[in-house]
Amino acid sequence: xxxxxxxxxxxxxxxxxLSTLVAEHGTPLYVYSAGTILDHYTRLDxxxxxxxxxxxxxxxxxxxxxxxxxxxSHGAGFDIVSGGExxxxxxxxxxxxxxTFAGVGKxxxxxxxxxxxxxxSFNVESEEELRYLNQVAGELGMIAPAAVRVNPNVDAxxxxxxxxxxxxxxxxxxxxxxxxxxxxAAKELKNIKLRGLxxxxxxxxxxxxxxxxxxxKVIPLVTELKARHGxxxxxxxxxxxxxxxxxxxxxxxxxxxxQPENERPLTIEQYGKExxxxxxxxxxxxxxxxxxxxxxxxxxxxxxxxxxKKGSAKTFKIVDAGMNDLIRPALYEGHHEIVPLVxxxxxxxxxxxxxxxxxxxxxxxxxxxxxxxxxxxxxIALMSAGAYGFAMASNYNSRPxxxxxxxxxxxxxxxxxxxxxxxxxxxxx
Ligand code: LLP
Numbered sequence: 001x002x003x004x005x006x007x008x009x010x011x012x013x014x015x016x017x018l019s020t021l022v023a024e025h026g027t028p029l030y031v032y033s034a035g036t037i038l039d040h041y042t043r044l045d046x047x048x049x050x051x052x053x054x055x056x057x058x059x060x061x062x063x064x065x066x067x068x069x070x071x072x073s074h075g076a077g078f079d080i081v082s083g084g085e086x087x088x089x090x091x092x093x094x095x096x097x098x099x100t101f102a103g104v105g106k107x108x109x110x111x112x113x114x115x116x117x118x119x120x121s122f123n124v125e126s127e128e129e130l131r132y133l134n135q136v137a138g139e140l141g142m143i144a145p146a147a148v149r150v151n152p153n154v155d156a157x158x159x160x161x162x163x164x165x166x167x168x169x170x171x172x173x174x175x176x177x178x179x180x181x182x183x184x185a186a187k188e189l190k191n192i193k194l195r196g197l198x199x200x201x202x203x204x205x206x207x208x209x210x211x212x213x214x215x216x217k218v219i220p221l222v223t224e225l226k227a228r229h230g231x232x233x234x235x236x237x238x239x240x241x242x243x244x245x246x247x248x249x250x251x252x253x254x255x256x257x258x259q260p261e262n263e264r265p266l267t268i269e270q271y272g273k274e275x276x277x278x279x280x281x282x283x284x285x286x287x288x289x290x291x292x293x294x295x296x297x298x299x300x301x302x303x304x305x306x307x308x309k310k311g312s313a314k315t316f317k318i319v320d321a322g323m324n325d326l327i328r329p330a331l332y333e334g335h336h337e338i339v340p341l342v343x344x345x346x347x348x349x350x351x352x353x354x355x356x357x358x359x360x361x362x363x364x365x366x367x368x369x370x371x372x373x374x375x376x377x378x379x380i381a382l383m384s385a386g387a388y389g390f391a392m393a394s395n396y397n398s399r400p401x402x403x404x405x406x407x408x409x410x411x412x413x414x415x416x417x418x419x420x421x422x423x424x425x426x427x428x429x
Contacts, residue, residue: 002251002297006343014412022379028321028402029302030390036298047272053286058238059085061291061387066406066415079289083110101182109245122146123198135421137191147196150178156202161334163202194229197222200237235287241333242296247383247402249335292387299386305378315352322356326389328361337383344372346404
């Protein structure tokens, strides 16, 4: 569920008419619903029930300071992948002691910074990295808390660029090699405290089966590591998928209720119901690293139609947002539902490509999609753009980054101002 819906013919975010925001702030414009972010965070937290657990929000999905502050103030921990993300979390009032640090290529500077800030755990992706972490911690006279990422070799059945839990992916250490690695580390690496085990099989998983398969496969391993090395946590990663295809309808509880039981997309309640019985008696703190589930449906990218171009083969609607603002369609063939800010009065649909101004054929938001007609000057929303939207935006084609707005009930706050042309060349000579 989320905070975007038509009210009296206009698309709203919570109690704010999005047309008023584009009039005031221009486009392209990212808008987030604080209520949706908190609702998702709270529902995930509740789905884990009384199991000892912590939600460590994956900062990479949306790292705006105000989003981080909102989550920090409601007790979230954070999963970070760079020194930059740790810096953001600290600036937003997050507690480093509730941060885990993932990623296959941590630099010395990042390791030193994270050690000095006292993070909860380095989630280590190779023996080489674990040995380097031990060395750096030794030089600083510190003990580094660590968990190794196990690669359980489970097929997440998601896009190949966001699937991470198979042996051919660069992530983690082979399932069969973990036990010996922990033995060696316990004997040889005196500046490492083995604190947990981590896994993450992929992103945008829309069925529960791969989660169950991975959890069941790793339970004997994690139980052994607890007995032998006294580890205290198991991070089962993120990856919970969201609705992209019927994003607008999925904001409504009645829509969920109307979905046939066996076809219903993965719900957070199902996630909890299936996983909690398997996890609750392990005597381990369970960490979750959701990114997309928390913020994905909580954000939209608003853009204005500039031109309509009728080619011999296609009709193009050219808008003022481009792949530099939202790269998911170009990079992963990601589907974002497109809806006009003014509710269409007819059910007529036309087949169009909605494209941006960037000089690349991959710069499209949809191809050959049936949409309600809209004209130059009209505004549309690209739904479900709250995760990996602004966070992956770039200045490609020397386009200033869009502004970001956070809506809380009837209040809309600019949480990142639109870049200016001067911002574009800052630091250059
Ligand atoms: N934990 C680890 C170790 C990860 O690598 C990721 C995502 C997460 C947690 C959070 O996953 P989530 O809950 O958001 O699925 N840019 C792509 C997604 C890349 C995901 C990278 N890792 C997209 O737009 O679909």
